[in-house]
Amino acid sequence: MNxxxxxxxxxSEKRTYALPLLLLPVWVVxxxxxxxxxxxxxxxxPGMMPGSMLTEAVRFFLYEVPKVLLLLTLIVFLVGIVxxxxxxxxxxxxxxxxxxxTGNILAxxxxxxxxxxxxxxxxxxxxFVEAGVPLGVTFSFLIAxxxxxxxxxxxxxxxFGWKTxxxxxxxxxxxxxxxxxxxxxxxxxxxxxxxxxxxxPGSGMVPDEAMPFAQRIEHGFESVxxxxxxxxxxxxxxxxxxxxxxGFVPENFMASIMGKSAWWSVPISxxxxxxxxxxxxxxxPIVQALLEKxxxxxxxxxxxxxxxxxxxxxxxxxxxxxxxxxxFIFVGVVATGILIxxxxxxxxx
Amino acid sequence: METRIKVQVLGVGCSKCKxxxxxxxxxxxxxxxxxxxxxxxDFKEIMKYGIMTxxxxxxxxxxxxxxxxxxxxxxxxxxxG
Numbered sequence: 001m002n003x004x005x006x007x008x009x010x011x012s013e014k015r016t017y018a019l020p021l022l023l024l025p026v027w028v029v030x031x032x033x034x035x036x037x038x039x040x041x042x043x044x045x046p047g048m049m050p051g052s053m054l055t056e057a058v059r060f061f062l063y064e065v066p067k068v069l070l071l072l073t074l075i076v077f078l079v080g081i082v083x084x085x086x087x088x089x090x091x092x093x094x095x096x097x098x099x100x101x102t103g104n105i106l107a108x109x110x111x112x113x114x115x116x117x118x119x120x121x122x123x124x125x126x127x128f129v130e131a132g133v134p135l136g137v138t139f140s141f142l143i144a145x146x147x148x149x150x151x152x153x154x155x156x157x158x159x160f161g162w163k164t165x166x167x168x169x170x171x172x173x174x175x176x177x178x179x180x181x182x183x184x185x186x187x188x189x190x191x192x193x194x195x196x197x198x199x200x201p202g203s204g205m206v207p208d209e210a211m212p213f214a215q216r217i218e219h220g221f222e223s224v225x226x227x228x229x230x231x232x233x234x235x236x237x238x239x240x241x242x243x244x245x246x247g248f249v250p251e252n253f254m255a256s257i258m259g260k261s262a263w264w265s266v267p268i269s270x271x272x273x274x275x276x277x278x279x280x281x282x283x284x285p286i287v288q289a290l291l292e293k294x295x296x297x298x299x300x301x302x303x304x305x306x307x308x309x310x311x312x313x314x315x316x317x318x319x320x321x322x323x324x325x326x327x328f329i330f331v332g333v334v335a336t337g338i339l340i341x342x343x344x345x346x347x348x349x
Numbered sequence: 350m351e352t353r354i355k356v357q358v359l360g361v362g363c364s365k366c367k368x369x370x371x372x373x374x375x376x377x378x379x380x381x382x383x384x385x386x387x388x389x390x391d392f393k394e395i396m397k398y399g400i401m402t403x404x405x406x407x408x409x410x411x412x413x414x415x416x417x418x419x420x421x422x423x424x425x426x427x428x429x430g
């Protein structure tokens with residue numbers, strides 16, 4: 001990864017403001033003209049019969065890849081700016097002395113906007129516990145942070161529409177709140193490794209939160225370079241597989257396997273989804289194509305949530321601070337929440 | 350007498366942690382600085398500095414940055430002390 005591209009050392013403020021203002025109209029123009037442009041390109045290609053399987057798959061791929069990447073770039077940029085207002089230190093201060101239930105709600109919401117990487121899960125966990133954040137509240141944060149992220153939301157919005165994106169965010173929050181609350185009620189403090197409580201942390205660094213806005217914009221660009229640079233390949237591969245399913249798998253093929261009538265499809269999806277670890281960017285285009293071929297919404301939601309929300313690497317990392325029973329409780333409670341969501345949506349739709 | 354400057358990179362296997370360590374080593378090499386570099390990957394040690402996001406950059410026991418890979422010019426200024 002070439003991190004040098006954006007580190008244009010002392011930037012003049014003017015330039016920092018001018019760049020996004022210049023790029024935004026370009027973005028809008030590309031976004032608006034993408035569909036006709038792709039249609040024109042596909043029709044001009046030799047051997048592309050309108051309505052044939054291959055044509056549809058190619059059209060899907062050529063349209064969805066740039067569309068999703070455009071949305072991703074814009075949203076990641078904006079989220080990068082928003083996140084510059086929410087440091088983990090600040091979140092910890094907010095959650096410090098909260099009572100459980102409001103704490104769970106607040107922690108889940110903050111989990112969405114606070115910058116989080118599963119590799120920082122352990123220092124964050126310890127930092128929270130140290131500051132007196134209740135364990136259940138900490139878990140609400142740890143569940144919401146990976147599950148509801150801008151990448152998942154952009155892909156859901158781009159490929160499914162805003163209703164599904166909202167549905168995902170809403171049910172994800174609900175799971176984070178209740179699962180954290182339940183874990184809190186289970187009195188699991190004894191399953192936290194003893195050394196965690198023994199640590200006397202240093203004062204650390206007080207981050208300078210009075211950041212000038214120009215610096216926050218740079219922060220936005222930095223997130224774009226960081227995140228889009230990392231996930232673009234997943235997007236391309238995911239959409240390519242999705243396009244293949246879209247064009248070549250027969251209608252209703254998935255109905256018998258992941259359809260509503262197959263009651264066992266929800267637990268199976270969760271069982272497969274939990275150990276499976278993928279980026280939201282890779283899994284959502286595939287899942288979208290499955291939905292189109294007759295899989296039911298509840299099953300698809302459950303699969304998506306267990307892949308994105310419960311990740312194997314994160315569990316392994318958390319093992320450093322949590323004893324085994326608590327790891328199982330954590331995975332078990334969240335998986336149960338996901339199961340319920342899956343069944344409820346299969347029932348409603 | 351000149352005391353050697355000690356730079357510590359705190360982090361466990363995240364990609365930014367590796368980048369930061371590489372960057373620091375590269376800077377020290379190109380500028381031929383008299384600096385000890387240490388990678389700290391034990392959580393118990395890391396938490397002594399009270400940071401909540403990795404990587405952390407510590408120069409002579411003082412936390413300089415968390416969660417980011419600072420720019421080269423900034424890094425150099427800190428390392429030179």
